Amino acid sequence: MGVDLRPTRQRPRPAATTRPAGATERARWRSRIDRLDVKASPYLYIAPFYLVFAVFGLFPLGYTLWVSLHDWELIGKGPFIGLANYAQLLGDPYFWNSILNTIGIFVVATVPQLVLALMLANALNRWLRLPTFFRMGVLLPMVTSVAAVAIVFGQLYARDFGMINWLLGLVGAENVDWRGSKWASWIAISTMVDWRWTGYNTLIYLAAMQAIPRDLYEAAAIDGASRRRQLWQITVPMIRPTIIFTVIISTIGGLQLFTEPVLFERSGHMAGGTLRQFQTVTMFMFENAFRDHDYGYGAAIAWMIFCLILIASLVNFLIIRRLGGTK
């Protein structure tokens, strides 16, 4: 087997004369590929995002508008009815009820949540032993599975044997039917949302607080400002852009609140209680589209939520612009 199978490096003379031509051809080919690589690669690399977004994000969103102009009880079957779905929607008391619930829960949840996050961030901004331990502890609720939270709180808020009512009983209060009325259910759902998200907002605020120059506080302390005054007169104004950011994020999330109230209800009916006391607008959309298979009506609701979110974001954005707080 002593045969050398490798291609001979030194070719006979005639071949050698043609070699430079082949090499230049190959080099030209190579450089053409290189140029193509340099030119096309960026587009190729960013294409998957645009493709996925166009097909599964933008197109469905736009098509929602089209669907909302139809009376579709079956997918793709039904007459064009113009704005009739919207007209019906604006006269539908259940729709306005769900808007009221959504905004109610949003306010009851968000205001205490952000104030609490501010206080906690202020505490975490001190010199602490075990800072990582405290930060992880504050963030812990965010990493629980979302349906699990709703189920656990649902049990804690049970009317007859729930721990919350037991604790209230210790201080002499009557049992509260947490699913029974608007306010009670709003409060219960808000605590679930707050339990889960306060820690996240705390860390956002903490990051912003750490960027505030420390000598501001030292100067204020020399002037005799108390810690509380330092918080409201130095910290809050300095992190205002961040506060507005968390308000925007909470608004967008709050207007789409779904999982917590659905699992708080437990039956999966999407009605938000017997009298719809905690049916959010997203639940209302889901109920119409996926339980009653009234896709046209559901799409009209979805489009209204979309517009609500856009308006809310725009208002927030204008406030930021006016305050001139962002970079």
Next chain:
Amino acid sequence: MSAITGVRPTAARAPSERPRRRSGGGAATRLWRASPLTYITLVLTIALSAFPIYWMFVVATRTNAVVGDVPPPLLPGGNLGENVGRLLAARDANFAKGLLNSAIAASAVALSTVFFASLAGFAFAKLRFRGRNALLLVVLATMMVPVQMGIIPLYMIMVRLGWAGELQAVIVPFLVTGFGVFMMRQYASQAVPDELIEAARVDGCSTFRIYWNVVLPALRPAAAVLGLFTFMQTWNEFMWPLAVLNPDNPTVQYSLSQLASAYFNDYTLMFAGTLLSTIPLLIVFFVFGRQIIGGIMEGALKA
């Protein structure tokens, strides 16, 4: 996915490590030292944070007979195995399948998001091409759009494709997000020196080899955070699986909602489910907690 992502307006970076508590009592020390009240507040907060998770564990290890006791049982019992056994045998919930499906979907979405987002982030940060800035603006704009509201046509697409009820329906629409692209772009522009890329080019590397051998290793920390967040987000997705899947082929959150409606009096069974659905996330958190906190504090992360 579950929430819109955004960019934090202030690019706050933690200042250099705060000085360890000094001996002696300068004005600064007095100003920044945490008072006992601060510690008490924080410890109470953490107790409140941890309690529902601990309560999950307590109820999951008890029998239904004692859950309604007054005062409530506060220590774990010995019935965890039995409760988990009943949970896995509960036909309507398909819990084991839900866990498996969620593990597959969350891993697939996380891996693919990291891959495509880092590829696109690299292109936006380090490659020159026509329309780059405008295209990047489009990415930013998509982060502000609540695409969940397109859920009805999205469902119709899935029916057309024959994917309704199939696991790919909860994977394919989320293969890459604008948030991921933007995050990787931000990280790549400061973590990968241009000279490194030039050098690799001179050595004759193709663009993809530069990505794979030079850029991706440099992006590893940010990629890890993005992967973790995407995993948790997909694991927690609820509305879309509820719309497109069915009880025979659920994700874990869907299984839990089935449990909550079918077994609403059987607390120990439900809580065994909540416990099992939370444990994977807790493991992720305890292993990578530092990175997750760093990710939230450094950038615009929203799960």
